[in-house]
Amino acid sequence: MTAAPDLPDQARPTSDALFRASPSRRPRNMGQTIRWLLLFAGGIAMVMPIAYMISTSLKWPHEVYNVNLIPEEPMIENYTYVLEDGRFYLWFWNSLFIATITTVANLFFDSLVGYTLCKFRFPGRKLVFIAILSTLMIPTEMLVIPWYLMSQSFGWLDSYWGIMFPGLMTAFGTFLMKQFFESVPDDFIEAARIDGLNELQIWWTVAMPLVKPALAALAIFVFLGNWTAFLWPLIVTNSTDMYTLPVGLSSFGDEADVAWELIMTGAAISTIPTLIVFLIFQRFIIRGVVMAGLKG
Amino acid sequence: MAQLALRNLVKRYGSTEVLHGINLEVADGEFVVFVGPSGCGKSTTLRMIAGLEEVSDGVIEIGGREVNHLEPKERDIAMVFQNYAIYPHMSVRKNIAFGLRSSKMSKPDKARRIEEVAGILSMTELLERKPSQLSGGQRQRVAIGRAMVRDPSVFLFDEPLSNLDAQLRTQMRLEIKKLHQRVGNTIVFVTHDQVEAMTMADRIVIMKDGRIQQVGTPDEVYHRPQNTFVARFIGAPSMNMLDAEMSDGRVIMPQGQAIQLGGLTTAQPGRITLGVRPDDLVPVESDMLIQGKVTVREPLGSETLIYVDTPGGEIVVKADGRKPPAVGEVVRLGADPANLHVFDRETGMVLR
Structure with missing residues (x-):
């Protein structure tokens, strides 16, 4: 800390002067x-x-x-009750498996389609993009019946595949990735082409590392969306063994009453993976924002 | 045999033709610079050579073989981009090694080659750094290193110095020229900066509106421009252009002075444009070419640019920096007839 300068008395600001200076600060405060x-x-x-x-x-x-x-x-008996109930672990695993596979699938398919729509010129490119975007306007409630009929026809009812298939690729994810790939200069792609990489290698080696923040954001959205998904897993599953955590937790209690204390206990435990996912990927998002601020 | 040959090269985007038949031969080891204003087709030509743009018509040959339908990686070329295109998520070493991915070299050979290139470019101590930790000049060197490591038949540079500040640009210009003298590869370099073209090229290709205007050594394009565009484009400040008349084999200036010039390709009377470079104009007492009033002075140290208002329009003159004429002063200017350029005013083509 620097020492106060030794000013002559008349040069020192009086308390009045300090007070007069404050009106401009008051609205700010x-x-x-x-x-x-x-x-x-x-x-x-x-x-x-x-x-x-x-x-x-x-x-x-x-x-x-x-x-x-x-x-x-x-x-804490609610916690011991829930954790001693073998079904909780099964539902936890079901949710974890489904959310993880769906997240990985989204990161793969959304970024591949987003990259293709962004960096390749082919007839009908805009039409395909608009068609994908337009699916965002259809609410899930409208889709569950066709999904159910499809699952029934394919024999996917009450299976992991049945729960996962509608969300393996999303229009939102494709849109998000396409927008982020726009920020990757074409020169990078062309330099890699000259360096002898094929198109799939360019996507994986050059383009994907440059959109890590977007991938992290997408991973969080998709994982949380699937971890908390309720309606579709409830419809497509029949056996309690195939329940996901939200569906399983809602079944706590009996016909006469809902066991809110157990549901809240299960919900509290189920937030742990989402917190972990958020903490892991949040670092990438922040790093991405910091890197984007640097010149060049 | 030419290392690179362009024969009747045409590029169309839909029905719009942007390159109208480019013909050029580049010898092995030659440093050729494409220069021209924005939209003249120089970068398009380079990208067609690289294989990044399809050829609408004509032939591109590299090392004697037609490469029109070959992928960029099969053309034995390397390219340095304007914004460097070095991958921000890779270290300098990995960036340089990237150029060797498709090479059949053994790992130790690749490592040796990377060290060798880093040594040539004075980057050995930077190999483990990320691009964000490098200055603009260092990044440009990495981009050159990635191109060099493959030892290609032809190096392509697409305005690589445009993003650098003036001082660094001068330094990198010199480094690239030294590098060429050392490695001796064929280089095709694109720039819009005529100073870069003049200082680096063995031969300059001046382009405008998708056509080559002139191909020649820096000396040729400066001293013997083929048309008014080349005459104006090369040299800073630009060549002064004065409207004049040709009569009885003599040039009649706007103020009535008549100059006898030899070597004219036509003795037809008519309207001509007389070109004279600012450094060829000198104050004279007799044999005056033109006279006018000084309107503006731009001191540059060793010399001063003076702008002179004449009946033929405003002209610029390079005057001695120590005692330039004052603003408002009337100056009488003359020039050695050998340094005067005569152009047809209609076609812009040189007559002498």
């Missing part, structure tokens, strides 16, 4: 306060459901409908 308050409110809105999830998972059944955040008699 005001704005800052409002911004902080808004962020704080947003933070509360994000954290409260998670806090209630954990709180409910520590409550006795009779206390579940009590809105207090701190349980009167906290207990």
